[in-house]
Amino acid sequence: MRTGIQFRGTVPANQTHRWFTFNWNPSLHVIWTVVPDSINTSVPEISWSVAVQRFSATAVTYWISITNSTNANVDIEARYAIFP
Amino acid sequence: MAINFTDHNGALIQFVRVYLIFWGSAWASNPPPSPTTAQVTDAVNRILSGGYLTGLSQYRGVGQGYILGSTTINSSNPPNGFTDTNVSNLIQGLISAGTIPNLDADNQTLYLVFMPKGINASNSGFVGEHTYYTDASNRRVHFGWITNNGTLSSISIITSHEIAEAMTDPEGTAILGDAGTCSGPGWCEIGDVCQATTGTVNGASVQSYWSQKDKACKVFDYPAQTFPFVGTQFTGTVGANSSHRWFTFNWPAWQQVSWTVMPTTTDAANPQLTWSVAVQRASGAFVTYWITVTNTTNVPVNFEGRYEVLGRWT
Helix, strand or coil: CEEEEEEEEEECCCCEEEEEEEEECCCCEEEEEEEECCCCCCCCCEEEEEEEEEEECCEEEEEEEEEECCCCCEEEEEEEEEEC | CCCCEEECCCCCCCCEEEEEEEECHHHHCCCCCCCCHHHHHHHHHHHHHCCHHHHHHHCCCCCCEEEEEEEEECCCCCCCCECHHHHHHHHHHHHHCCCCCCCCCCCCEEEEEECCCCCCECCCCCCEEEEEEECCCCCEEEEEEECCCCCHHHHHHHHHHHHHHHHHCCCCCCEEECCCCCCCCCCCCCCCCCCCCEEEECCEEEECEEECCCCEEECCCCCCCCCCEEEEEEEEEECCCCEEEEEEEEEECCEEEEEEEEECCCCCCCCCEEEEEEEEECCCCEEEEEEEEEECCCCCEEEEEEEEEEEECC
8 A cells, every 4th residue: 555645735715626637557456545634623624535537548637626615725745545 | 949831821822834944055055955944844844743742632722833934145144153133133124025934913923044055153052942022013023043963863853843832832821830840941842851752753853842741751652542533522412304513523624524414214115315524723733623413304314423533634
């Protein structure tokens, strides 16, 4: 299993922002997770969804939409995990 | 007198954004100095992303962090016998000029200034320090400086000390030794009583720091774990045609965790459950997961909330 952080960013309060990351090998099994870097002691901050684009026979683009459900900007980090 | 540390409830840096400033033309010389800026940057990255800082979670959930950026300033040189004011003036000047980023909204930024080889502080008894100044907007700017004896291990060890202390006591008001814990001047902090013990974590040389829960100086690292591993965190029931939300807390933020839901009530005709996950960083070190489960059938459904721990964050 290989893991890492693909990007960091900021999602404005009560908004959804979409990032994309490209040239991933289609043969890889990739799971995306997102974790806030901004502290919030009371409520859940973010959720996310992933869309996939087969850009070519050899390249995949992942589109990661991250929703900030709080009233303040939230810094995030998007993490990948590649099986096996 | 026994060593003992107490939380005075002041400011912490929960999840640090470190900005590296290499001060002096020597850093940009050709041939480059030893160690290079790249080598120092790599060491700091290893300190932040490895398990070294995980022991800070005992101090109100202080976590780890990352490198926000770096810059080399070769248009000026630090004076030999520099002071905190020399360093804070440099930082504020760079912020005002837009050369380096201003404080983040949560004031989790730590500016670290690395000196050229052989440049010492006015108090030559100190090889590194962290402190703060107050800017014109009345914000406290946290910074540190690190001297350079020409070895990467020394710079890395001093840096680890200053980062651990700056996160747990950036303003001299948080995790502090009780009277008699330290013999030296200044804020008595978790690195000050542990300077005799060093180690290697994630390939970086580091200094131990005081673990109040262990009553000892320790060099922390990630626990030995084989990834991935899986389990059932909770079980529950969702009423017919309704949603219910569960939360589970104190998950290490450095773990990558995926969540799935599995019905244990059988239904041979229809899909039963969907789920979504929201995440909260309750502190620098710990994450709370909020799992909303929706039952799309006309009968209650029992289920298992399952986790898959995929690996570490980096």
